[in-house]
Amino acid sequence: MVKVTVWNENRHEQKNPKVREVYPEGIHGAIAQFLQAAGMDVQTATLDEPEHGLTDEVLNNTDVLVWWGHIAHSEVQDEIVEKVQQRVLDGMGLIVLHSGHFSKIFKKLMGTSCDLKWREANEKERIWVVDPSHPIAEGLGESIELEREEMYGEHFDIPVPDQLVFVSWFEGGEVFRSGCTYSRGNGRIFYFRPGHETYPTYHNKEIQQVIINAVNWAKPVDRKRPVYGNAKPLEAIASK
Template structure:
């Protein structure tokens, strides 16, 4: 079984904050990663040790020894996907295949690690008019939906809409609707190798979404769900599953 407490790492490119983006700093004066980590600590308590890492650190804060001891990684990126070193992506990808869980958040859909895990463009429709987002639970028995209201009401958020170019998920847990009439598959689960993947879209830097208690609850549930069910182990396969690849 996985050692208790869970070892959780929140990764953030930290570009909006370090560039002095006024809206991002107003919402997240200590960085998006800190807000996410604080929410996880509140909801997971003694069940998890939660740390943070950013793009600006050596090896982006993800050297081999850190990745080796991480049970679940959360990934937030937006403006610097191309700045992430391919060797670090290889390292994280291998860890997921071996059994590390990963939560990919919001605009992390375009990250190198997510597009590699999906094997598709991961493109979507978007506009940023600060509209209300309702996050509807469509798989109420899924562990990630435990204790989550139906719907989550997010007063202001960037709109993500279909078509979302991803492989068919194992389960769609959440579906979002927006004031403009769009819908979006906003909470999706996958298995890649021995690892579990959860994509959750709410959380733009221009809005204080990661302070929302119900969003925090979803992320905490996602961490519990994505945690390894046993010791991390090598994964090999002589085929590429539809919609994704190993290398």
């Protein structure tokens, strides 16, 4: 059984009644619920818990970490970011959602600003599947249509993805690379764009399917991490 930790800064839910109306159990609670229904072992963690809920015990018992943040990126402690990065390099999967593109951990793993254009205008988003053979696209049709979402537009300042699974089109005309995979060390990373806090995006069954697929794709592969440093020869070296 895949062990998943859903991390959410959980600030909008405390400040904005509209967000509480859409996600009464928090964004983390909504995501945890459908992952549990998919047969996963799920726990949640939030920003204001000790060590942001990401203690060594929690991280060491996490196969895949799902991350949602927005207004409090700067409050995440650097030492926690370092621990999460190391766990990813060691093989833990990381799913970064929506405004998590600006999180410390995503920027650290990408090595770029991860900046973009944005607009809140209640506009339609159509998420096109551009790699239908990818496991993250399993069970989906040609596209996912969201009646209302926040716009993210290019240029998205990220490294070229290992694989591009989804591209979004917005009613206002912009497009965006909205489903991107990466590998870092032994770990797999997936960035998935939709999920503005005031819209019921995470209640959409197709969006849920993408995240379920992504968790299954990102779970650790059973292999040892390579050994680095000075190495003894595997075979005898003839004297010169």
